[in-house]
Amino acid sequence: MIQEQCATTDKSCQGECKVTAESESPVNPSASDNIFSKIDEARHIWEEHGEQLLSDPGIKSALNDLSHAIEDNWALMRRLKVVDLCGRCATEIEGGGCCGAGIEEWYDSFVLLMNLMMGKEIPQKRLDKTGCLFLGPTGCLLKARFHFCINYLCHRIKDNLTQSELRELAAGNGREIYCGWVLENAIREKLETLQPG
Numbered sequence: 001m002i003q004e005q006c007a008t009t010d011k012s013c014q015g016e017c018k019v020t021a022e023s024e025s026p027v028n029p030s031a032s033d034n035i036f037s038k039i040d041e042a043r044h045i046w047e048e049h050g051e052q053l054l055s056d057p058g059i060k061s062a063l064n065d066l067s068h069a070i071e072d073n074w075a076l077m078r079r080l081k082v083v084d085l086c087g088r089c090a091t092e093i094e095g096g097g098c099c100g101a102g103i104e105e106w107y108d109s110f111v112l113l114m115n116l117m118m119g120k121e122i123p124q125k126r127l128d129k130t131g132c133l134f135l136g137p138t139g140c141l142l143k144a145r146f147h148f149c150i151n152y153l154c155h156r157i158k159d160n161l162t163q164s165e166l167r168e169l170a171a172g173n174g175r176e177i178y179c180g181w182v183l184e185n186a187i188r189e190k191l192e193t194l195q196p197g
């Protein structure tokens, strides 16, 4: 069943993204589990195979690329004042902020595992019942994020940026998503050799 209502709290978007939990994760192997079992699964893989994953040269290089892509993308968002805009929207506008409760359910164990590999803890306690599980007092607590969180641009951002800035942002987002995809494939391949059958 398609979920009718978007989980974001950005009501001003008028559902422009048209994204639903199910449509965004059709190939997620653990899509039917709730987020806490996916967090457990990521932790389990990390505890069992973390060292072997981190010592694989292909994974090491893909992890490094993703880490740089994420840092470059945040630097770009700061330069384009997107970070300021999102901060003002979340704190000053009634119903503002788009990190709503339920979005965490779109995450799979691989993205969570990537966070553990980059030294990030996975939050397990929601700060605000209307907010995403991974939302901290000043923004997202994850480093590696699901592609919807990377890509989503509300109309306020679109209205405040030039076409050329939007293209720059799209390129940065695309690079971050691509690096995440490369890393996920490398992890999957390695896990197949560590967990045969």
Ligand code: SF4
Binding pocket: 098, 099, 100, 103, 104, 132, 133, 134, 135, 136, 139, 140, 141, 142, 145, 149
């Ligand atoms: S994962 Fe992070 S960016 Fe995505 S909705 Fe949750 S807090 Fe926001």
